[in-house]
Amino acid sequence: MRKVGIVGIGQSRFGIRSDASLRELSFEAAKASLDDAGIPLDDVQAMVVSVASDELSYALQPSAQVVDYLGFNPKPSFRVEGACASGSMAVRTGWMTVASGLADLVIVVGAEKMTEVSTAAVTDVLGRAGDFMWEYPFGMTFPGYYALIARAHMAKYGTTEEQLSMVAVKNHHYGALNPYAHMRKEISLDKAMSSFTVADPLKLYDCCLISDGAAAIVLASDKLAGSLSKKPVWISGLGLGTDTISLSDRRDITTLDATVEAARQAYDMAGIGPKDIDVAVVHDCFTIAEIAAYEDLGFCAKGEGGKLIEEKRTYIGGDIPVNVDGGLKSKGHPIGATGVAMAAEIAKQLRGEADPGRQVENARIGLSHNVGGNGQHAAVHVFQVD
Amino acid sequence: MRKVGIVGIGQSRFGIRSDASLRELSFEAAKASLDDAGIPLDDVQAMVVSVASDELSYALQPSAQVVDYLGFNPKPSFRVEGACASGSMAVRTGWMTVASGLADLVIVVGAEKMTEVSTAAVTDVLGRAGDFMWEYPFGMTFPGYYALIARAHMAKYGTTEEQLSMVAVKNHHYGALNPYAHMRKEISLDKAMSSFTVADPLKLYDCCLISDGAAAIVLASDKLAGSLSKKPVWISGLGLGTDTISLSDRRDITTLDATVEAARQAYDMAGIGPKDIDVAVVHDCFTIAEIAAYEDLGFCAKGEGGKLIEEKRTYIGGDIPVNVDGGLKSKGHPIGATGVAMAAEIAKQLRGEADPGRQVENARIGLSHNVGGNGQHAAVHVFQVD
Numbered sequence: 001m002r003k004v005g006i007v008g009i010g011q012s013r014f015g016i017r018s019d020a021s022l023r024e025l026s027f028e029a030a031k032a033s034l035d036d037a038g039i040p041l042d043d044v045q046a047m048v049v050s051v052a053s054d055e056l057s058y059a060l061q062p063s064a065q066v067v068d069y070l071g072f073n074p075k076p077s078f079r080v081e082g083a084c085a086s087g088s089m090a091v092r093t094g095w096m097t098v099a100s101g102l103a104d105l106v107i108v109v110g111a112e113k114m115t116e117v118s119t120a121a122v123t124d125v126l127g128r129a130g131d132f133m134w135e136y137p138f139g140m141t142f143p144g145y146y147a148l149i150a151r152a153h154m155a156k157y158g159t160t161e162e163q164l165s166m167v168a169v170k171n172h173h174y175g176a177l178n179p180y181a182h183m184r185k186e187i188s189l190d191k192a193m194s195s196f197t198v199a200d201p202l203k204l205y206d207c208c209l210i211s212d213g214a215a216a217i218v219l220a221s222d223k224l225a226g227s228l229s230k231k232p233v234w235i236s237g238l239g240l241g242t243d244t245i246s247l248s249d250r251r252d253i254t255t256l257d258a259t260v261e262a263a264r265q266a267y268d269m270a271g272i273g274p275k276d277i278d279v280a281v282v283h284d285c286f287t288i289a290e291i292a293a294y295e296d297l298g299f300c301a302k303g304e305g306g307k308l309i310e311e312k313r314t315y316i317g318g319d320i321p322v323n324v325d326g327g328l329k330s331k332g333h334p335i336g337a338t339g340v341a342m343a344a345e346i347a348k349q350l351r352g353e354a355d356p357g358r359q360v361e362n363a364r365i366g367l368s369h370n371v372g373g374n375g376q377h378a379a380v381h382v383f384q385v386d
Numbered sequence: 387m388r389k390v391g392i393v394g395i396g397q398s399r400f401g402i403r404s405d406a407s408l409r410e411l412s413f414e415a416a417k418a419s420l421d422d423a424g425i426p427l428d429d430v431q432a433m434v435v436s437v438a439s440d441e442l443s444y445a446l447q448p449s450a451q452v453v454d455y456l457g458f459n460p461k462p463s464f465r466v467e468g469a470c471a472s473g474s475m476a477v478r479t480g481w482m483t484v485a486s487g488l489a490d491l492v493i494v495v496g497a498e499k500m501t502e503v504s505t506a507a508v509t510d511v512l513g514r515a516g517d518f519m520w521e522y523p524f525g526m527t528f529p530g531y532y533a534l535i536a537r538a539h540m541a542k543y544g545t546t547e548e549q550l551s552m553v554a555v556k557n558h559h560y561g562a563l564n565p566y567a568h569m570r571k572e573i574s575l576d577k578a579m580s581s582f583t584v585a586d587p588l589k590l591y592d593c594c595l596i597s598d599g600a601a602a603i604v605l606a607s608d609k610l611a612g613s614l615s616k617k618p619v620w621i622s623g624l625g626l627g628t629d630t631i632s633l634s635d636r637r638d639i640t641t642l643d644a645t646v647e648a649a650r651q652a653y654d655m656a657g658i659g660p661k662d663i664d665v666a667v668v669h670d671c672f673t674i675a676e677i678a679a680y681e682d683l684g685f686c687a688k689g690e691g692g693k694l695i696e697e698k699r700t701y702i703g704g705d706i707p708v709n710v711d712g713g714l715k716s717k718g719h720p721i722g723a724t725g726v727a728m729a730a731e732i733a734k735q736l737r738g739e740a741d742p743g744r745q746v747e748n749a750r751i752g753l754s755h756n757v758g759g760n761g762q763h764a765a766v767h768v769f770q771v772d
Contacts, residue, residue, distance in 0.1 A: 001486070001487045002486075046626075052446065052447075053440060053446055054439060054440040054441060054514075055440060055441065058514060058518045059514050059515070059518050060438065060439055060469050060511060060512060060514045060515035060759075061467065061468055061469035061515050061758055061759055061762055061763065063467075063468065063763075064469075064515075064517075064628070064631040064758075064759060064762035064763070065631060067628045067631075067762070068630050068631040068632075068635075068762075072628065073627075073628040073629045073630060073643075073644070074627045074628055074629060074643055074644055074646075074647035075627075075628060075647075076626035076627065076628065076651075077626075077628050077763075078466060078467065078468040078471075078475040078478075078626065078758075078763060079466065079467045079468065079475075080464060080465065080466050080467070080479075081447065081449075081464065081465045081466070081467055082447055082449065082464040082465065083446050083447035083450075085464075089464040089465075092464075093466075093479060093482070095486070096479070096482035096483060096485075096486040096488065097482060099482075099485075099486035099487065099488075100387070100388075100481070100482040100485035100486040101387045101485065102482065102485075102624065125446060126446060128440075128444060128445050128446045129445070129446035129447050129450075131450075132444045132445050238488065240432075240462035240463075240464065241459075241460045241461075241462070242450070242453045242458065242459040242460055242461060242462065242463050243459045243460060244454050244459060245450040245451060245453075245454040246454075249454075257459075257460055258459070258460055260460075261460035261461075265462075372447055372450075372464075373446075373447055373450060376447055376450035376453070376454075377447065377449075377450070377463075377464060
């Protein structure tokens, strides 16, 4: 199997980017990743595009907007999609493009433009990442899904609303240190706890942001990686799991089996275990999702995720720093960009280039965890430096 | 580079399938491909799903419907998309999954459900595969795009309306022999020529059908291929090209540069040229598209595509039989399924298993050509048997 490494990373500022269209955001991220890699676009042989929604991009084949605006034609490119995990599907596809021998240098671009329509319209589009036939028509949208998961987790394991809010406090703490984050402000536990209810028990600060943004990475084969300016961050483990479309069909809604399966695959491929991870980004679309991810990824035993955050063991200096870029919670969640931004963040950490106050010292092995829908898809990737 | 072969093929009947949903059509095709390969779904390690439109599938992450209904979870699957070329993106991604070493046995499923909404609504969704910003708002939909291409081709090369109709006559002739085709009836040249105008000079019989349908193939590495029941059909060349999103930005609208580029890549990779192709399926979304494809794929010189059909050189017995399954024109065009169905048809031809009257004798090398939009994407694949 050919080794594949990240040799360039870039992202746009996430946020309400009324200054930029989908194609302009993509350019911003792609340009940054190429500059970081020290190569011109002409040298890149293939592109993979992640845009999650046709409707939010007003297009069938939204990838054509990205290809055209970057001037990448006539070279190969297409779109991959797995709702909020689309970006990780694109990282996987970029990896496969290099590992299969089709190309030696590939750019992966993820982007989403979400703030041009109302929050209600976005909630509606996202809601159809669940079961549009048997759950969505009865009023299930994502805050509702994760509220059910939170309630079940609280009932089964004694997880508390305070513990949920503690995830938000941590992620806003680190997000405030990240210049690319959508919402750069610390919040207090009291502020989180007293924010209004979105879907009981989830409050405003338990929910991630709706953002515009883009991210890009450049991938190279080991053959080329030595000749490029940046030390490669190898993608050493790739896992992808799936689950039933209906939440109501799951054996236990406190666990995302797709995450458990993806983690198993990724750890096996990389030949490591959860104890080896120095830094992780996990899919905190809602605070309960981060707590469940701690458990499903093996960072703690099942049911002990609440305790893990309460004891601050996922802060820098703790057992396993998680979402020290701010996470979806504070950095933002432009859905097509998120998985690519996760890979870029881990590469940044493993290179030792993260911003002051949020760099994990001497990190050698990192992990990203990205969920599509409420676990219909989940991707786990392991990254390592030599 | 690992060799990757098709070891199972299946498709649903194409047509107005009011008896089956997207997920049921997918099952129909997937089941047929597994039966053909002689393996249970349990043995398959990964899936790639091609569904072109969120809107027509009422979903974000339409792949979850397919995974769930087939009971494929928790194994890896995601969706790829490139409008009407989505199916070929899925074949490419399936090939990469095996060639990269991530899996040895992969199923590729393409499907689309298009007849539940009005023809006007479908035309609108498809129209946004073009430039939604600078062309679509001014009334450009696909019959219009290809009418412009036809007019330019007629003006530059003297191509005639009769020659366009002759493509329809050929494809209906072969489609009538294909039990999976949407419209199984021969048409006369007179009937085609006297059908009503859709977008001048294109008439009703110059336009492909709007269909429901699904197709699936099973791919295996050379390591496994020998132990399976069917003789593998190797995918020996993969090409993927892109072009500007706006037709108005192209250097010459009588040529799809994405096709020319994709063909170059595929021929190079396979180490062959157009003269070596024994049988081809090309993207005849409109009859002019088939004529341009003859030229852009190198089956004849530029401008001589009209003559090629007029002299019946793309019938069986001619230089290069094209679309002897009926093509999009008569077999139908459920957009997410088309590229996968093309691969299945070529495999059927190379195995010598096509229906009486439409089998190309002793075919050893085949080609598929699949276009997304009006050439924003084009994929060309070469297939060979030992």
